[in-house]
Amino acid sequence: xxxxxxxxxxxxxxxxxxxxxxxxxxxxxxxxxxxxxxxxxxxxxxxxxxxxxxxxxxxxxxxxxxxxxxxxxxxxxxxxxxxxxxxxxxxxxxxxxxxxxxxxxxxxxxxxxxxxxxxxxxxxxxxxxxxxxxxxxxxxxxxxxxxxxxxxxxxxxxxxxxxxxxxxxxxxxxxxxxxxxxxxxxxxxxxxxxxxxxxxxxxxxxxxxxxxxxxxxxxxxxxxxxxxxxxxxxxxxxxxxxxxxxxxxxxxxxxxxxxxxxxxxxxxxxxxxxxxxxxxxxxxxxxxxxxxxxxxxxxxxxxxxxxxxxxxxxxxxxxxxxxxxxxxxxxxxxxxxxxxxxxxxxxxxxxxxxxxxxxxxxxxxxxxxxxxxxxxxxxxxxxxx
Numbered sequence: 001x002x003x004x005x006x007x008x009x010x011x012x013x014x015x016x017x018x019x020x021x022x023x024x025x026x027x028x029x030x031x032x033x034x035x036x037x038x039x040x041x042x043x044x045x046x047x048x049x050x051x052x053x054x055x056x057x058x059x060x061x062x063x064x065x066x067x068x069x070x071x072x073x074x075x076x077x078x079x080x081x082x083x084x085x086x087x088x089x090x091x092x093x094x095x096x097x098x099x100x101x102x103x104x105x106x107x108x109x110x111x112x113x114x115x116x117x118x119x120x121x122x123x124x125x126x127x128x129x130x131x132x133x134x135x136x137x138x139x140x141x142x143x144x145x146x147x148x149x150x151x152x153x154x155x156x157x158x159x160x161x162x163x164x165x166x167x168x169x170x171x172x173x174x175x176x177x178x179x180x181x182x183x184x185x186x187x188x189x190x191x192x193x194x195x196x197x198x199x200x201x202x203x204x205x206x207x208x209x210x211x212x213x214x215x216x217x218x219x220x221x222x223x224x225x226x227x228x229x230x231x232x233x234x235x236x237x238x239x240x241x242x243x244x245x246x247x248x249x250x251x252x253x254x255x256x257x258x259x260x261x262x263x264x265x266x267x268x269x270x271x272x273x274x275x276x277x278x279x280x281x282x283x284x285x286x287x288x289x290x291x292x293x294x295x296x297x298x299x300x301x302x303x304x305x306x307x308x309x310x311x312x313x314x315x316x317x318x319x320x321x322x323x324x325x326x327x328x329x330x331x332x333x334x335x336x337x338x339x340x341x342x343x344x345x346x347x348x349x350x351x352x353x354x355x356x357x358x359x360x361x362x363x364x365x366x367x368x369x370x371x372x373x374x375x376x377x378x379x380x381x382x383x384x385x
Contacts, residue, residue, distance in 0.1 A: 055370030056379045057193050058082035059330050060101060064374035067151045067160055068108065069099040070167035071178065078182050081380035084191035084229065087175050091207040096141040097172040097216065103198060106133035109147045110165055126201050127263040137207060144169050156334055156349045172216055180222035191227035199237040200264045210237055214244060229254050234264040242289045252291040254327065278315055283322035292325040300328055301366060307340030312366040327370035331360050333378055357382045
């Protein structure tokens with residue numbers, strides 16, 4: 001869910017203007033997780049604003065502290081108090097859902113160090129972005145399992161590079177089992193908030209994500225009961241999931257928004273923009289298929305010319321009026337990601353924990369119902385005081 005500050009600012013200006021028991025079954029039994037408990041956890045955020053529960057989503061795990069989408073990252077986030085852990089899901093050549101921020105493997109794996117895969121380097125355009133490198137859809141799961149995860153932002157988070165090449169790429173099924181095992185260990189229900197990445201692209205190459213995803217959550221007892229939020233920047237896939245799933249007490253759908261047009265709309269030649277989707281009428285239409293709207297932070301409280309936080313836009317109130325929850329992305333603890341009034345003088349890549357907590361609290365005060373954070377311990381401090 002990254003984008004450059006420049007493109008964010010341009011969009012924000014527009015926004016301001018307008019066999020026997022499975023492991024999971026055993027885990028649930030050991031944890032005592034009932035359907036009623038999971039449903040209550042999933043629905044807690046439906047309270048009124050005055051008594052609302054603010055939900056904490058571990059953005060690719062504790063990605064400020066461990067390489068993203070690894071067991072270490074998810075384990076750290078759970079230990080630090082996250083309500084949900086987030087895997088971004090892409091497909092392998094043999095149709096297995098795996099957790100990577102993108103299908104582009106260069107930045108988060110050691111694929112470049114594997115001479116046996118050198119010939120698979122290609123140039124490919126995905127959702128309007130042209131990239132040269134290696135892609136998940138060109139590898140079987142067995143081949144991907146020979147790779148290891150690395151830190152995506154080594155210059156910003158050099159301390160995380162000590163964990164480079166320690167961890168395999170995880171499948172979605174493995175993550176479900178991991179969450180269920182943690183629930184069994186701690187007695188706390190761990191929510192899952194997967195994002196389906198590049199759905200239209202994967203469908204076009206014969207590897208559609210949605211039915212595989214639906215089959216996976218039906219196959220695991222844990223995902224039949226745990227709080228589950230499914231996110232996408234596209235629209236058609238969420239509408240399809242709603243038509244199949246209907247309204248279930250433990251499942252919510254999240255419409256991510258940014259700038260421009262959703263990829264499925266572009267592919268279909270449509271003119272619907274994210275900006276139109278975030279108008280009062282657009283939000284009412286969104287509420288027909290989604291439960292949550294999730295804009296970037298600066299769409300809710302934009303930056304002033306000096307980089308400090310300004311005043312909240314109408315988006316939170318408009319979304320609530322339409323019957324939608326508002327979750328936002330993404331809070332990160334390094335100075336370079338903070339608004340100017342929450343930074344310190346230790347340099348762009350220095351962490352500023354108290355500043356990050358203070359910034360998150362500003363958004364909580366503005367009325368958000370949940371947020372993504374790269375550091376769950378800080379997010380928990382912001383929520384719990």
